[in-house]
Amino acid sequence: MVKIETIQTFPDDFLWGASTSAFQVEGANTEDGKGLSTQDVRPVPAGLSDASIAADHYHRYKEDIALMKEAGLKSYRFSIAWTRIYPNGDDEQPNPKGIQFYSDLIDELIKNDITPIATLWHFDLPNHLEEAYHGWLGKETIHHFERYARTVFEAYGDRVKYWISINEQMMMVMNTEMLLGKGKKISYKEGLKYNMQACVNMSLAEKKAFQLCHEIIPDAKIGPSSAYQLCYPLTCDAMDVQAAMDAEEFLSYLVLDLSVRGEFPATLKAYLKQEQAYPVISEEEQKLLKKERPDFIGVNYYASLTVRKPGDPDPKADLFFFNTENYTIVNNPIIKTTTWLRGSYDPLGFKLALRKLYDRYQLPLMITENGYPQTEEPVNGIINDTERITYLKDHLHAIKETISEGIPVIGYHLWSFIDLLSGSQGYKKRYGLVYIDHQEGNKGTLQRIKKQSFYWYQKQIKEKGREI
Numbered sequence: 001m002v003k004i005e006t007i008q009t010f011p012d013d014f015l016w017g018a019s020t021s022a023f024q025v026e027g028a029n030t031e032d033g034k035g036l037s038t039q040d041v042r043p044v045p046a047g048l049s050d051a052s053i054a055a056d057h058y059h060r061y062k063e064d065i066a067l068m069k070e071a072g073l074k075s076y077r078f079s080i081a082w083t084r085i086y087p088n089g090d091d092e093q094p095n096p097k098g099i100q101f102y103s104d105l106i107d108e109l110i111k112n113d114i115t116p117i118a119t120l121w122h123f124d125l126p127n128h129l130e131e132a133y134h135g136w137l138g139k140e141t142i143h144h145f146e147r148y149a150r151t152v153f154e155a156y157g158d159r160v161k162y163w164i165s166i167n168e169q170m171m172m173v174m175n176t177e178m179l180l181g182k183g184k185k186i187s188y189k190e191g192l193k194y195n196m197q198a199c200v201n202m203s204l205a206e207k208k209a210f211q212l213c214h215e216i217i218p219d220a221k222i223g224p225s226s227a228y229q230l231c232y233p234l235t236c237d238a239m240d241v242q243a244a245m246d247a248e249e250f251l252s253y254l255v256l257d258l259s260v261r262g263e264f265p266a267t268l269k270a271y272l273k274q275e276q277a278y279p280v281i282s283e284e285e286q287k288l289l290k291k292e293r294p295d296f297i298g299v300n301y302y303a304s305l306t307v308r309k310p311g312d313p314d315p316k317a318d319l320f321f322f323n324t325e326n327y328t329i330v331n332n333p334i335i336k337t338t339t340w341l342r343g344s345y346d347p348l349g350f351k352l353a354l355r356k357l358y359d360r361y362q363l364p365l366m367i368t369e370n371g372y373p374q375t376e377e378p379v380n381g382i383i384n385d386t387e388r389i390t391y392l393k394d395h396l397h398a399i400k401e402t403i404s405e406g407i408p409v410i411g412y413h414l415w416s417f418i419d420l421l422s423g424s425q426g427y428k429k430r431y432g433l434v435y436i437d438h439q440e441g442n443k444g445t446l447q448r449i450k451k452q453s454f455y456w457y458q459k460q461i462k463e464k465g466r467e468i
Helices: 057-071 096-111 127-133 139-156 169-173 176-180 188-216 238-260 266-274 283-291 347-361 386-404 452-462
Strands: 015-019 075-079 115-121 162-167 221-227 231-233 297-300 305-308 328-330 365-369 409-415 434-436 448-450
Touching: 015 115, 015 365, 015 452, 057 096, 057 448, 057 452, 075 162, 075 409, 096 115, 096 139, 115 139, 127 139, 139 188, 162 188, 162 297, 162 365, 169 188, 169 221, 169 238, 176 188, 188 221, 188 238, 188 283, 221 238, 221 365, 231 238, 238 266, 238 297, 238 305, 238 347, 297 347, 347 365, 347 386, 386 409, 386 452
Parallel strands: 015 075, 015 409, 075 115, 115 162, 162 221, 221 297, 231 305, 297 365, 365 409
Antiparallel strands: 305 328, 434 448
């Protein structure tokens, strides 16, 4: 194939942005009528911070948006906490103070010429729904999500024209302990049936959100945000190649095929039926899955994975579904790994992932997460995060090449704008362009300090990535 010349600058309408999520930045998790989510009540490892303060964005959003304006952001992807709108998830009326907070946030973004991109669900399910219905295992949760989505579309649809339905669905549905209750231990195969039923229920809720968004806000666009796992075979052994295909199908295409095509990938469907794990789907539900489609696909990409044929599981794997009877995730012997990234630092893999996604679905792509985690503290008031800058530059160049090859990538939202609470590492792992003085145990001044990456990204936005 002839090498295609890379464009000099990104398109004029490219959405240069950044992302966060509500429970990781807002804090104030019991203020102004907010209910508790599953993230608020989850066990926190000893010595780490919980979600009660986070980055205190709830009280400091104007300060943070002023920093976004200074950085030159064109868009900001945030999530709406379901429990601020409906504290228990199934309340009769929405919480007025919760409605008002996001209205004020959206107005402040627009006032500063920043396009708001709102995510409906980013891991923080109302805890009451978990206790009452086993969360996404219960069909009741679909109904309550539909009402929540209608409420926020009606409240903010006049100003928000880009929506993310569900963030990283796979991360939720494969958490069997969360679905069935804390302390409940079952085998992988036993759990698979529950996992797939929760997956379909989430997809049905998402389809209802697609339907409502298109009805209530005809000029809006909505799509899922999915973690894409590019999977290389460890060797050219056909068994390794098959294992890599199985892993990619399960980790990436399972959810996206439901979002876009309304059905499971064919091979996976056959496997689930064989294992008696295929979920219950009514004829009416099947029609809904097929009928509604997203307008774009949100892509969360951090690193690639390497896969070998099934064998002894890696005892250090932090996600149990990375090791199944069909494949085993291993370290890549060629591409470098880093302290915090799960997988390999692989910008070329990013380009390959975007190509695969567009070839499969033929929908515009929006990068909703991409970033580099580090452990860092200021030195003489400065955070010189050169490794993050290199990572961002390499991955933005991959996008530039992708756009040059005719694939529509409409925006880039690095994770994250400010340092935020990590689900399992507290503030030991930081992604932000802006440092937050939050030390473990909910200590610190919460002072905002711009990192060197902040100024680098500011320059790229201003010059439309000319030097990338």
